[in-house]
Amino acid sequence: MTQLPEKTDRKLGLVIDLDTCVGCHACVISCKGWNTENYGAPLSDQEPYGGHPSGTFLNRVHSYEVQPLATSAMPHPAAQLVHFPKSCLHCEDAPCVTVCPTGASYKRVEDGIVLVNESDCIGCGLCAWACPYGARELDAAEGVMKKCTLCVDRIYNENLPEVDRVPACVRTCPAGARHFGDFADPDSNVSKLTAERGGMDLMPEQGTKPVNKYLPPRPKDQMDQIDVLAPFLAPVMDEPKGFLGWLDKALEKI
């Protein structure tokens, strides 16, 4: 049923820390790996070793350069590089769900995860049009819509050790930039992180009410003098002396 639930019992989702992410793309690879080998149609690649490689990914890492405005205290502020992982935000008002004509797209009442029933999907692509975040990709080999499942086949999987019962991207992140939890619980790790660090919504004006939150980069430290070697590289002599001094003067006169 593609009508959205009034309320979900839990609100499972991710906190992504833009201050900590180093842009290594390990989450991209682990996501592709887990979701190709497990639940649903594999994430196919087209011409992976050819001239025009492309493929289906549920998680992609962008990189942005942010140039702060000059102030009187900081006349030449350095640009910052921010790595930006992006996957499905499991929105409360998910526009991708309501546009689906077949009922293949749905939001789960028990935990708020947005999923696609692949055997009902006709591959019309309208849900990808409706998503402002580019979280849905139509698989070119399978003809069905693929999206992040929040690793629904890991988080409840009792065959896995407890430490692995988190989404693959969270489990693999070497920087600890991705956190998984229940946003409906104010005492959960993700709720606390969001409150402490000013977690934000992407494109709030689109009215999708995303569950996933992004932690903005912290302000950069200001250091007075960090280059300890610079003093040793100062010129030891301003004016040449002796033969070189004479040559310098002689050449000046010509």
Add this chain to the structure above:
Amino acid sequence: MHPAPSVIVFTTLSGLGFGLLFWLGLGLPAVSGWVAFVFFAIGFGLAIGGLLASTFHLGHPERAIKAFSQWRSSWLSREGVAAVAALLVMGAYAALLIFFDIKVTLLGWIGAVLSLVTVYATSMIYAQLSTIPRWKTPLTPALLLAIALAGGALLAGQITYAQILLPIAGVLQVLWWVRGDGALLQSGTNMASATGLGDIGTVRAFEPPHTGTNYLLRELVYQVGRKHALKLRAMALMLGYILPVLLILIPFAHALAAVAVICHLAGIAASRWLFFAEAEHVVGLYYGKR
């Protein structure tokens, strides 16, 4: 947005087909026998041909029957339901008229209303999307309905109505273009809101996630040259609206009316290509392509 031929053919032809069925349902022109057969055959041919074309872009067309189930929330589903209802009612009306010479006026009126509802539902598939500010306006259903009514009147030989409706559609088309050019800026969605990094400073896309392309870029981030777009707009306006009006102002001749219909169809196809090609999906912001 990627201007997929299947979707352009679908919206252009089925819009014209349902427009013609609307006028036939009203009994304009009041036809019967073989003449009615030809008129209805053209109407059904265009409407059904368009609908069939739309299934070509599906990943799994064999499951298309499931698309009738979610009419409570989905405009695409509503469109399917409305189209089948309109075709069934108009089919019954046409069969009675052609083979039994019985005109059930009420049935025709219901069919006419359902034909317009179908065009409206089609337009709402696009007009509902906040992600494409150019489409998200009541002008979109107004334009698509006006085009269907005007084209239908032209095809049904309703010269007086066509003379009124074609200029109205033309004006709506220009309004839709003018509003659309500022729509993304007006929407308030930009790289700052997309990344949430606007508070720090000016955001610039530094590196895309992959060196190659992907589904999102192919489907949603199609970019069209502004110079060509302006030329195409002029052609669409001339062929779709201005020329047909001029041609039907000349004392009526079947040959000229046929030229008017062909001109109109070509102009609307060009306008529909631009409808998709010029539409900016906000996901392009993440790729710095807006």
